Amino acid sequence: MSTEVMEVITAARHLTPAEQREVLAQLWPEVNEELFQALASQWRKETRHLSSVSQMALHPAYQRIIGMGEAVVPLILKEIQEHGGYWLWALHAITGEDPAPPDANFREAAQAWLQWGREKGYLS
Amino acid sequence: MPIEEIEQDFPGLETGEWSVTSEADDGYNCVAWAVHDTQQFWDPGLIGVRGYYWPPGVPRGDSVNSWIRAFEMNSYKVCGNGEPESGVEKIAIYVDDNDVPQHVARQLPDGNWSSKLGKGEDIQHHSLEGLEGDLYGKAAILMRRPSQSA
Numbered sequence: 001m002s003t004e005v006m007e008v009i010t011a012a013r014h015l016t017p018a019e020q021r022e023v024l025a026q027l028w029p030e031v032n033e034e035l036f037q038a039l040a041s042q043w044r045k046e047t048r049h050l051s052s053v054s055q056m057a058l059h060p061a062y063q064r065i066i067g068m069g070e071a072v073v074p075l076i077l078k079e080i081q082e083h084g085g086y087w088l089w090a091l092h093a094i095t096g097e098d099p100a101p102p103d104a105n106f107r108e109a110a111q112a113w114l115q116w117g118r119e120k121g122y123l124s
Numbered sequence: 125m126p127i128e129e130i131e132q133d134f135p136g137l138e139t140g141e142w143s144v145t146s147e148a149d150d151g152y153n154c155v156a157w158a159v160h161d162t163q164q165f166w167d168p169g170l171i172g173v174r175g176y177y178w179p180p181g182v183p184r185g186d187s188v189n190s191w192i193r194a195f196e197m198n199s200y201k202v203c204g205n206g207e208p209e210s211g212v213e214k215i216a217i218y219v220d221d222n223d224v225p226q227h228v229a230r231q232l233p234d235g236n237w238s239s240k241l242g243k244g245e246d247i248q249h250h251s252l253e254g255l256e257g258d259l260y261g262k263a264a265i266l267m268r269r270p271s272q273s274a
Contacts, residue, residue, distance in 0.1 A: 049133050049242035049259055051154045051227050052186055053176060054169030084150040086243065088175050100174035106165035107151045109175025 032068065036075045039065050044083065057089045066090050077117040085110040130241065137254045145238065146246035155191070157240035158215045158228045159198045160272065166194070188265065191217055191225045200267035206252055208235035214268045216252050220261035227260040233271070 012019075043061040050056050057063075065072060073094060076087045085106060091113055092098050099116035100109035117123040131138050155166035156177075164177040168184045168191070178184060182193045192202065195215065206216055208231060216237070218227040229237040229252060239255060240246050249255060252263040 047242070048129070048244055051240075051242055052169060052225075053165070053167045054186055084243065085175075086150065089173050092173050098172075098174050102174060104174050105151070105163055105177065106175045 032071055033075060036065060036068065036072050040075075040079055040083075047086075053086065053089065056086055062090065066093050070094055074117070074122040077114060077123050080110055080114060081123075088113065130244075130247070133259055134255050134257060136256055137249060140250045140254050142247055142249040142254055144245045145248050148244045150243045152240065153242070154228050154240040155194070157238070157246065158195070158230045168194070186224050188217070188219060188223055188225055191228070192265065192267070195228075195267050199269040201269065203266050203268040206231065206263070206266050208233075209268070211271050212268050213271045214266060216263040217265040217267070218255065218260040218262060219264045227255065229255065229263070 039061040043056075043059055043065070046061070047056045047059055065076070073091065076091055076094075080087055088100070088106075088109055097116070100112040104112060114123065127144070130144075149162070151165065152162045153165050153167070156162065156164050165175070166178060167176040168178045168182070169186050179194050179197050182197060183190045195217075200215060203214065206214055208214075214231040216229045216231075217225050218229070219225050227239065229239040229249075232238050232248065237249050237252060237254075238246060239249060256262050
């Protein structure tokens with residue numbers, strides 16, 4: 001383990017788990033993205049034929065992605081652009097927001113989240 | 125999705141005739157497909173997250189009663205078998221070992237069945253048994269209504 005990593009781990013001990021995740025995401029964004037892609041890929045494969053959104057969202061990989069916090073919001077939005085939705089629950093759980101109109105269908109809600117992401121600067 | 129991946133999840137399909145009948149589309153699911161709706165994703169489980177539809181007045185929750193009530197509101201009534209009948213449209217609800225609904229298939233006029241597979245494609249399959257197994261459980265509840273296409 002490098003000295004840099006050891007120093008960060010030592011310094012991060014007094015932080016909350018959420019703060020630790022934020023520090024790690026900022027220091028090594030490529031590690032964060034790599035982990036996200038691995039989890040998202042696992043989730044897509046293992047939930048590909050499920051019908052229930054609740055079951056999809058309770059999948060361990062999906063829950064781990066939610067646990068990665070705000071740092072993965074841009075990655076989730078990019079995932080929606082490239083592979084479609086089913087991330088509305090995760091985005092809502094992480095951000096506490098819901099930009100979709102009350103009567104939006106699934107496609108409209110996904111588009112509303114993408115627009116929200118552009119306005120927040122998460123998407124170009 | 126490659127045919128091999130579908131048969132991997134549903135090995136029962138390998139023994140009968142089946143075919144992919146649409147591109148993958150994440151805008152609707154099997155429950156919507158059962159009532160000819162390709163514009164909404166029907167899901168009873170998510171209270172408070174917008175983008176999912178469940179008929180107003182029908183209890184939420186992944187329970188057989190909730191699914192049956194939703195289909196009853198679309199003129200379906202529980203029936204005893206999946207044999208094709210002239211002028212009648214049937215659906216079959218698959219439930220797992222805990223009686224949690226996992227899937228619903230819709231019968232076509234020729235007696236074959238049509239299913240939307242999760243986030244993926246629509247398929248046509250000859251028998252209900254083709255989708256039975258670890259993922260969807262068993263086709264346990266049959267419902268019928270007068271054909272809507274007449």
